[in-house]
Amino acid sequence: MKAIIAATLIGVIMMFSSIMLQKKSSIHTLIVGLLFVLLGINIWEVYDAHNVMANGAQSFFNNMLSLDSFALWFNLLMTGCTLLYVLLLGKDIARVGSHVGEYFALIAFILVGIYLLSGYNNLLILFIGIEILSIPQYILAGSDKRNLKSSEAALKYFLMGSFSTGILLMGITLLYGATGTFDILGFRMLQTDALNPLALAGIMFLIIGLGFKVSAAPMHMWTPDVYDGSPTPFTAFMSTIVKVGVFVAFLRLFHASFGNLSNHWMLIIAIITALTLLIGNLTAVFQQSVKRMLAYSSIAQAGFMLFAVLSVNATAWQGIIIYAVAYSVASIGVFAVLLKMKDYTYDGFNGLARKEPMLAFFTAIFLFSLAGIPLTGGFMAKYFVLLAAVQQGQVMWLVIFALLMAAVSAFYYFRVIIAMYFKPGTPEFNSEITGYDKLMLGITCLLVILIGVVPQLFLNA
Template sequence: MIFLSADFINEDDRHHGEYYFLLLMILLGAMLISSANDLIMIYISIELISFPAYILAGFRKKDVRSNEASVKYFILGALASGLLLYGMSLIYGLTGDTNLLEISRALPGGLDPIFLISVVMIIAGIGFKIAAVPFHFWSPDTYEGAPITITTLLATMSKLAGFVALYRILIFAFGDFVGIWAKIIAVLAVLSMVFGNLIALPQNNIKRLLAYSGIAHVGYMLIAFTSTSADARWSLIVYFLVYIFMNIGAFSVAMIVEKTKESSELSSFAGLGYSNPYLGVAMTIFMMSLVGLPPFAGFIGKLYIFKFAVESGQLYLAIIGVITSVISLYFYLKVVRQMYFEKGDGKKVEVPVLTLVVITICVIYTLLIALYPEFFTRIAISATS
């Protein structure tokens, strides 16, 4: 993110110090949430990520769309934070504790209506942070209006933190009630996969297309929560490793094209495969990986997710996942078609050195994860053991 921001932040004499300070605040929140074992710490970590993100979304103060994105993100984010905090307070009222393991021991054995309400509110609050349907409505407008470097941050770091929070609460605190919350998660997974892919079909703006694509990928990742198998948990980590690299790569190419052509419409990619062959090949790799085609990393991520879904008796989720992945091929190929089958304006696309480094790293990892999945699965298994 710092590499990608180096070129962006030097434009229009923006506030360098504040920008990097806010990025570091988000990084701090992400580090805290990865080791949080307490509801209060989880909430504080989420807000450490959210508040800087609200500001960064409107960092271009003279850009009306950026300001609109920031305000909309802030208002809806505040509502989600309220739901999350209220759900946590109900859990504290039931158990008298905020430690995740102590909550697991103190929860009543039967199905308490207050517990059910708290689970729904916590899932809804975090569902907003990860842009799961039906809590996704902030995502497309915010992604389109925010500076594209911030859009990249929201599509990766913010979602990662949300999934970590959801994982720690559901597995560590509510693990004995998987039969209850897994059904809710399954509904969100289906809605996100279907809605995200279908609404992405008519999109002609790369940022909105990737926003709806991200919603669909949230659905695929949520499938891992519906399985009682421990293997499904490490498959989520593998998928997120894949998701981060192919998304950062795709957004990096989009950022270069947007800056050169002063547009984020798909038509701005016309002829890119010939004006800059390396960017064309890189973007094709990222698009095909997002679909989940072999021999790219996206195939490995989806393979593990669907495999463990079938093994845990969630065959219908795997089938829906495969069908929606086939549907997604259409809108990802729209980008490839523009690059290779539409005539461009002949304008040379210049690539900043640091951005080129980021794209190259993402290409390498997108291919390496597919070629040597065992290495990355070992990392994921050790992280969940």
């Protein structure tokens, strides 16, 4: 709870920072400092929950919000990822437009939304969390005001987003009609064998609504355009940290409240997973721009994360944590490199290894991770979610299909590696690559490998 309050305050402070501070660099320093404080508060909370309260969940607002040790741990990791994101891409964020303080304020508010989503106990909080998370994203998507594509992205995102929120709300209402409660644990009284049709319809609406937010096929249509049109630094944020935040909400709802009804929704989620994997991977192959490829690949990665929703067991929770961190860290790394490049097509990367061997090496590791090569975080992430699915049983066909799709994903991730290492050319950069950039990318790269070698460090013990 302290972290939620602190993150809100940070958002408010950042809104005023534009007035108080003249230089962009001092705003950047301020947000970095504040995020460090926030990280400290998160660590304090995790420590508290672990030692003082003996793992008991703390409830707030009449048990509408319940921060258990999983939620706190997830919040801590996501705050860490956000800090890494700001450290890596801070300068690029400042280059998007003139209202730098506001961008950071919006990012802080999104973080509040994620905090709520990881610990909600009540569908109203779920709804509020989704809204707090979404509205700042609409603004961020359109923050490059002079660019038509950015405005298009914002409008499209806003329209589709509010539409999906409406569907989500409809689902919540139907569930309330069936059970008379918003409490997610209250849904456990639903009968498995004689399921109230209202409740069933409600669950379907919730799948569609949440599927929109995590860009699961066939509700993924908005994703490529929005991710491609938004300013790249914000695409990096939206496609990683925000997305996994919504995934945790998805998981929490379907495991905690509808876990025993899984025979009613399992097949639908399985089909959605298969479609997401298929569409995400196959369309990513045909892209010419690396940014657009990353947009489609984020759909494909969502397909893997859906495995965690699909498998109602403890491994799925470990899986989503590892996946969240590994995917966010590696993607942010790739985006950080992409932002340095003038040309976003594959050809823009030609010859990078000769000009900047360190940069190319780090990018290669990030891409290995996204493709799921062992000893990188991405492998462990895929491993955990697929393990959860195998333990669940019933969906072995889907696991094999997912692995086929993982091989397809190697195809487009390796195109970047081929361009960097084996094709001649001289890449052009937007800005000079400083020692600071290399240091930060090196740390990110180290994190990716650390997740891959000792994943237990990132699991909530």
